[in-house]
Amino acid sequence: MKIADRIKNLPPYVFATVEARIAAKKAAGVDVISLGIGSPDLPAPRPIIDAMYQEALKPNTHGYAGYYGTAQLRNAICTYYGKRFGVELDPESEVRPLIGSKEGLANMALAFVDPGDIVLASDPGYPTYRMGAVMAGGDFYAVPLLEENNWLPVLEDVPSDIAARATMLWLNYPNNPTGVGAPLDFMQRAVDFCREYDIVLCYDNPYCDLVFDGYVAPSILQIPDAKDVAVEFNSLSKTYNMAGWRVGMAVGNAQAIDALTTIKTNVDSGIFLPLQAAAAVALTGDQSWIAERNLIYQRRRDIILDWLPRLGMSAQPPQGGLYVWARVPAGVDCEAYAIEMLDKAGVWLTPGTAFGEYGDGFLRLSVCVPDERLIEAGERLSSV
Numbered sequence: 051m052k053i054a055d056r057i058k059n060l061p062p063y064v065f066a067t068v069e070a071r072i073a074a075k076k077a078a079g080v081d082v083i084s085l086g087i088g089s090p091d092l093p094a095p096r097p098i099i100d101a102m103y104q105e106a107l108k109p110n111t112h113g114y115a116g117y118y119g120t121a122q123l124r125n126a127i128c129t130y131y132g133k134r135f136g137v138e139l140d141p142e143s144e145v146r147p148l149i150g151s152k153e154g155l156a157n158m159a160l161a162f163v164d165p166g167d168i169v170l171a172s173d174p175g176y177p178t179y180r181m182g183a184v185m186a187g188g189d190f191y192a193v194p195l196l197e198e199n200n201w202l203p204v205l206e207d208v209p210s211d212i213a214a215r216a217t218m219l220w221l222n223y224p225n226n227p228t229g230v231g232a233p234l235d236f237m238q239r240a241v242d243f244c245r246e247y248d249i250v251l252c253y254d255n256p257y258c259d260l261v262f263d264g265y266v267a268p269s270i271l272q273i274p275d276a277k278d279v280a281v282e283f284n285s286l287s288k289t290y291n292m293a294g295w296r297v298g299m300a301v302g303n304a305q306a307i308d309a310l311t312t313i314k315t316n317v318d319s320g321i322f323l324p325l326q327a328a329a330a331v332a333l334t335g336d337q338s339w340i341a342e343r344n345l346i347y348q349r350r351r352d353i354i355l356d357w358l359p360r361l362g363m364s365a366q367p368p369q370g371g372l373y374v375w376a377r378v379p380a381g382v383d384c385e386a387y388a389i390e391m392l393d394k395a396g397v398w399l400t401p402g403t404a405f406g407e408y409g410d411g412f413l414r415l416s417v418c419v420p421d422e423r424l425i426e427a428g429e430r431l432s433s434v
């Protein structure tokens with residue numbers, strides 16, 4: 051059996067490796083508290099579940115669902131973008147439902163990267179931006195996110211020969227893992243940069259409704275004429291507690307949506323119809339519960355922020371997302387620390403290096419764990 055060379059350049063997906071490590075601990079009888087991934091632990095609201103159930107009861111909803119998403123779901127996405135961001139979208143050409151946004155992020159690279167092309171993305175960053183580039187046979191250029199720059203990439207520092215070879219730029223705010231939001235003037239500069247170098251701006255926005263302390267996260271499509279260069283990826287996973295359901299969306303530049311669709315029509319066969327109906331209910335139904343749910347995450351965030359100093363760590367309160375990005379004490383190796391804490395405290399924390407080399411010196415802690423388990427995690431960690 052000859053495995054493709056591509057696999058040699060593609061390390062196992064970091065969180066899949068971690069999942070196996072945690073499973074082994076659990077099998078050995080350890081009561082692991084994992085602050086690893088951002089998988090909402092609360093259920094989707096009842097009307098969404100009911101919509102799924104009612105549609106699944108129908109005999110004619112079980113076949114292939116078509117490649118483009120139902121008109122109902124595409125219209126619901128337009129309604130959501132209109133109400134939430136004041137952004138108008140054409141449901142035919144500017145909206146494409148995805149089987150979770152991760153699928154779209156990876157397929158986007160297949161649509162935009164030839165060998166020799168460069169993908170620009172921030173480091174630390176969500177691993178799929180880099181892996182999409184590798185899978186498409188392109189090169190990856192890491193734009194550092196540094197605290198002194200408020201965790202925003204300095205696009206002006208990207209060498210012009212690199213920018214000239216780039217075909218994609220990934221941005222993600224509210225940011226995973228750092229938790230900061232992006233100001234509109236930065237987003238405007240990013241649109242200008244992409245226009246100057248003829249790059250598709252891929253704005254990954256799954257945390258736009260996971261916000262704290264009154265912060266309101268924008269869409270890149272609020273920037274005037276952003277649609278000339280930008281596609282926004284969004285997801286129902288985090289906003290509606292639907293991570294396992296696998297529904298996301300790509301919206302924006304019609305030419306880019308069309309290119310992504312060409313890849314998708316050859317790779318997948320659409321989203322189960324009852325899921326699409328439920329997603330439409332999620333996007334157009336009552337949204338008031340989201341603010342209440344965010345208060346739960348905010349309280350958990352504050353529990354973590356409260357015990358971090360006992361471990362010699364510090365963190366800025368995140369404005370959005372599902373994580374606290376904590377700086378480990380000077381001289382401490384974040385990977386060794388994470389493994390030691392799993393072994394000695396039965397608590398898993400994700401080392402910052404899982405998000406790139408500039409994540410060194412940090413740990414990412416998820417708030418998708420109930421209060422009492424978070425309090426216990428802090429007690430266990432501080433007694434090591």
Ligand SMILES: Cc1ncc(COP(=O)(O)O)c(C=O)c1O
Nearest residue numbers: 150151152176226254285287298
């Ligand atoms: C920044 C970012 N983008 C995209 C995703 C993928 O989300 P999904 O595929 O569930 O829509 C995640 C999930 O953790 C994420 O953190």
